Amino acid sequence: MLIRKIAAAVFAVLALGGVQAVTAAPATAAPRILYYDASQAQEFKAVVDQGAQIWNNSVTNVRLLPVTAGRTPNIRIYADNGWPRTYSSSLGNGYWYMGRQAVNQGYNPPRISAHEFGHILGLPDRRTGLCADLMSGSSAPVSCTNANPNATEARTVNSRFASAVAVPPQVYAWQ
């Protein structure tokens, strides 16, 4: 507030003096790039890409990209017959499983994918039962097909990566 007042005062003085004030664009840091390896996601490779794309469309401070040859991925994705689950080691790093147990029960695969990526991006489970919440996970009805984070979830991820907040290792299970 004080800074804004000072800035306004400086601007006024400059304007009075006939000096053209150039407004600097706000400093925007480059997004943090996280590489993910879907090569072991079996039949879910496309849905893993879809989950990553959903986040890329929703946030600005972090980008999820397929890992390129010779680079160590931040995130690995596997598939098995258990519940989907995430093992996050720190903000932006870890691995997760696309679990057929949930897929076979009818849970929406893109929603599962985006949800598990959400854990890697620093969001905990919030079992609100609401389909509009991505991190409500399996507490929303099986029929829920919303795979997009809500505004609060997207904002939280942006702020976590803006300050590179420390996130301790966590394990999250779909159910």
Ligand SMILES: [Zn+2]
């Ligand atoms: Zn979860």
